[in-house]
Each structure stands twice: as structure tokens, then as C-alpha cells.
Amino acid sequence: MTAPEAAAPRFRPGDPVRVRFADPPGHIRTPWYIRGHAGVVERLCGTFGNPEELAYNRPGTPRQPLYRVRFRQDQLWRDYRGPASDTVEVEIFQHWLEPGDAR
């Protein structure tokens, strides 16, 4: 049995990334509140079937690299009440990520 087709990882831990700002129809597992926002890759979790395909009983290939991306809370919410060091980490599939601005 051949391994299912998987997309190659484009990002490494520490890389700045930006979540695509998009609103496609269907089953999406990228929360709204981080779309368009910049973050940093915390780790590569592995490659997994694309949930946007699996939800409709399709094979979910190519499997997508899944990352945990760390965001600064004070950049996500204009009214965030807490220190600048507070963060949120979200699992995001590679096809939702673009290279971020170097900082």
C-alpha cells in the first residue's frame, strides 16, 4: 500500500506566518478571530487529512501539514485586558498560512 499523498511542510518553528483572510463556504477549521493575523510557528504537529475535504466524505488528500501557531493576544483583540506577554496558540493547516513579515 502506498502512503497517501501529503503536502511538504513549508514552515519551520519560529517562522513568522500570516493566516489567510478568506471566507470560503463549507466546513472550515480555521477560527474567524485569527484570520488575517500574524503569528509565529510554534511547532509542526504532523500531516493530517484535510478536514475541509473529510467533512464531505472525500479522501482529504493531499494530507496537509498542521502547525501550532502562536499569536499575541494584544494583537488579536483591540480591547485585550492583560499583559503583552499573553498568547493564544491555534492549530492551523498549511493551506491557510502565508509567509509572514520578517520581524
Place this chain on the structure above:
Amino acid sequence: MTAPAEPHGHDHPHEHGHAPHPPARPDTDDTLTYYKAMEVAVRELLIEKGVISADDVRRAIEAMDARSPAQGARIVARAWTDPAYKARLLADPNAAILELGIEPGVYKLVVLENTPRVHNLVVCTLCSCYPRGVLGLPPDWYKSRAYRSRAVHEPRAVLREFGTEVLDSVEVRVHDSTADMRYLVLPERPAGTEDLSASELAELVTRDSMIGVARVRAPSRGGA
């Protein structure tokens, strides 16, 4: 809460010579929604066609209900008392929990260590992903819209409502469980528990401390 207008088909004050009773509970305390009806239909078809049996379904529910936060507590207590185990747990959680005879299931477990500098909090904003394999079924509040939206937007206010104050010098790190990972918080071992065994420590570890909304407390000295 109001009684039907004419339950007895006659009109008299509701006195039968005994103490007033609370309103009767409806016989069916559940509503058959679209998806519930679909579940029943699919389940009955699968049983009728011999794909699965009613006993398979019952056993699967029993296995689901058998998982409880006690499993997570055992993992935490072992990590507190065995530094080498803790290192393995943080590096490869699925393999480390299997060492304790806990089946990791299909998801990848991520263990988040609370430290004096970082306090971790777990939420699933999209639905209710929860590390059922190690904590059992999630509490109702975990699935509520209020928790799911507020935990990412105002985590410190949420923590305060759970009685957990986190100093501004400590980073609050929220983990939104959106895909294929499941998260278990490894809480800080409370001071004053140096003499306790792993099984005594496990009894202190609460479900909420492993979600990250609470800390583990040492047993009060000389308590009842």
C-alpha cells in the same frame, strides 16, 4: 411551570388533603431533534443489517463513560514524582500514557506544563474537542458558547471566575484545540506535598486543573 388549565376536566381548588407536590416532570425529558432522529435511524439500520449489534453500541458507551479524570490525575502524579517520566511525557505524550496502560486513541496528545512563568488554559472555540481519552467526558461549561468565546478573548476574567488569579508577570497561554491535537495541562505541584506518594498526589489533581482553569491545592493541614 404553570399547570395545565384543566388537568382534571373540572374546576376545583387543588386540594387533596396532602402537602402540595412539585409540578410533575414531563415523561420525555429530551426533545427528538433532527440529528437525534437521524442517529436513531442509522443505528437501527446498522443493527437490522447486522453490521453492529445493540451490545456493541452499549459497550462503546460503557467504555466512553468509564474514562474519567482519574486517568489524567495518574499521569500528572507520575510526572511529578518521576522526572524521567515527565521528560518522556512532554516529548511523546501518546507513548508515555501508553506506558501507564492508558490507550491514547486516534488523537495526538500534547502536554502543556504550567510553570511559574506560564499558565496554560485549554478551550475549543469551534466545537468541544476535549482529551476524552485521559479526562473522560467534558463538563457542560466547557461546551458552552460563553466559555468557548470568552476563554480566548478574556482568559484572565474567565480564570478569575474560576477563582484562579494569575499575576501579570505570568504569561497566560490559551490553547485553541481546533484540529487533530488534544491538550492536557500538567499543573504545578503544590508546595508542601513533598512527602506524599504518587497515589496520594493523584487524589489532589482535579479535572479543572488539567483543563487549566484551576490550580492544584495541597491538602489543608490538620483538616477534618
